[in-house]
Amino acid sequence: xxxxxxxxxxxxxxxxxxxxxxxxxxxxxxxxxxxxxxxxxxxxxxxxxxxxxxxxxxxxxxxxxxxxxxxxxxxxxxxxxxxxxxxxxxxxxxxxxxxxxxxxxxxxxxxxxxxxxxxxxxxxxxxxxxxxxxxxxxxxxxxxxxxxxxxxxxxxxxxxxxxxxxxxxxxxxxxxxxxxxxxxxxxxxxxxxxxxxxxxxxxxxxxxxxxxxxxxxxxxxxxxxxxxxxxxxxxxxxxxxxxxxxxxxxxxxxxxxxxxxxxxxxxxxxxxxxxxxxxxxxxxxxxxxxxxxxxx
Numbered sequence: 001x002x003x004x005x006x007x008x009x010x011x012x013x014x015x016x017x018x019x020x021x022x023x024x025x026x027x028x029x030x031x032x033x034x035x036x037x038x039x040x041x042x043x044x045x046x047x048x049x050x051x052x053x054x055x056x057x058x059x060x061x062x063x064x065x066x067x068x069x070x071x072x073x074x075x076x077x078x079x080x081x082x083x084x085x086x087x088x089x090x091x092x093x094x095x096x097x098x099x100x101x102x103x104x105x106x107x108x109x110x111x112x113x114x115x116x117x118x119x120x121x122x123x124x125x126x127x128x129x130x131x132x133x134x135x136x137x138x139x140x141x142x143x144x145x146x147x148x149x150x151x152x153x154x155x156x157x158x159x160x161x162x163x164x165x166x167x168x169x170x171x172x173x174x175x176x177x178x179x180x181x182x183x184x185x186x187x188x189x190x191x192x193x194x195x196x197x198x199x200x201x202x203x204x205x206x207x208x209x210x211x212x213x214x215x216x217x218x219x220x221x222x223x224x225x226x227x228x229x230x231x232x233x234x235x236x237x238x239x240x241x242x243x244x245x246x247x248x249x250x251x252x253x254x255x256x257x258x259x260x261x262x263x264x265x266x267x268x269x270x271x272x273x274x275x276x277x278x279x280x281x282x283x284x285x286x287x288x289x290x291x292x293x294x295x296x
Contacts, residue, residue, distance in 0.1 A: 011056040017076075020097045022083065026074035027067035027097075028052075030059035036130065036295045037103050040066035041094070043112020043137065044210070045175040045197040047073025050111065050276060057284045062291065065106075067097060069117065071209045073200065085209045086216045087113075091120035098128075105130050107295050109287070110137035112249075112273070113213070116220035119227040126230060131237040131294040133287055135275055136249045139227045143253015145246065155218040163211055170210035172198030182245025182272030189277050231260040237294035241283045243275035244268040265290060 013030045028048045038058055040051045048066035055064045069090055070077035077083055094117055098106070107130045110118040115137025122129045138144065144152075151169075154162040168174055172194075179194040180186050201210060231238070238261055240254040257264040267286060271278045 007060050011059045013055055018097060018100055020093055020100060022078050023070050023093050024076040025067050025097050027065055028055055029065050030055050031063040033063050035061060035063045037063045037065060037106040039103065039106040039108050041110045041114030041118050043114045045178060045201055047197065049193060049196060053280045054284055058288060067094065071206060080205055080209050085212045087116050087220055091117045095121050095124060104128060107131040107291060109133040111135045112137060115139065123226060123230050126234045129236055131291065133239045135241050136243055136246050136273055138249045138253040139224060140253045140256035141221065141224060142256055143249050145248050145250045147247040151214055154215060158215055166211060166214060169214065170201045170207040172202060175201060179274050179277065181247050182243060183278055184270060193277060228260050235261055238264040239290040240266045241275060241286060242268050243271040243273055245271060246273040248273060
């Protein structure tokens with residue numbers, strides 16, 4: 001057991017950049033690099049900031065890495081047209097990021113967009129993934145809520161008209177709504193998260209990048225059968241900690257894992273898309289206990 005000084009040192013969060021091709025990836029790191037690694041992948045509209053409480057809570061026992069995806073947070077990535085803003089390319093960049101940091105094995109925690117990025121990485125290198133934690137990170141069509149209807153119309157008909165109909169999606173107002181929707185006590189949601197992400201999404205050119213990613217999300221749904229085959233074949237230990245009032249990813253998406261992985265641990269919380277914002281005190285000990293059971 002680490003003494004107080006050692007524990008303080010391990011749980012201190014460090015902030016770094018790693019040049020990955022033409023992307024300068026920002027990431028948060030804590031813990032002993034010799035300990036088992038936990039890789040935290042955020043989604044929309046978030047960044048590694050969403051894991052600000054998770055990182056030190058795990059770092060006394062694990063090596064914790066939380067990067068910002070290209071077009072998110074403090075990661076510096078090329079302008080639209082100079083980098084392919086697709087989920088396939090995000091997965092390639094993040095896969096290369098893990099290789100440059102020599103992360104040969106890691107438990108994978110995902111949220112929202114981080115899920116299909118993580119699933120692609122797991123399919124490409126199943127031997128690297130020791131366990132999976134999903135906080136409203138979907139892999140089943142029954143998990144897609146009604147909020148996807150205008151986006152699915154854009155998938156079917158990628159016209160300028162249908163793209164313009166989604167212009168209010170990558171805006172500060174929409175980001176704030178995503179943080180608050182489905183939350184019974186909104187005073188539990190710190191304004192820091194949605195204010196930071198609202199400013200990030202307002203950067204010049206970022207809204208169009210986000211609409212490109214919205215369009216490409218259809219490629220993730222097309223790969224759901226491949227992701228599900230990975231779950232069936234490799235049976236990674238899986239914990240789902242799910243805000244049950246999420247307007248985008250329904251509880252049915254979490255329950256569906258039981259079909260492919262009967263031992264999956266599925267837990268629901270009375271909150272929205274960003275469950276860690278309101279229920280971190282309940283969820284983080286569950287994550288820690290799961291990792292202690294699952295990661296050798």
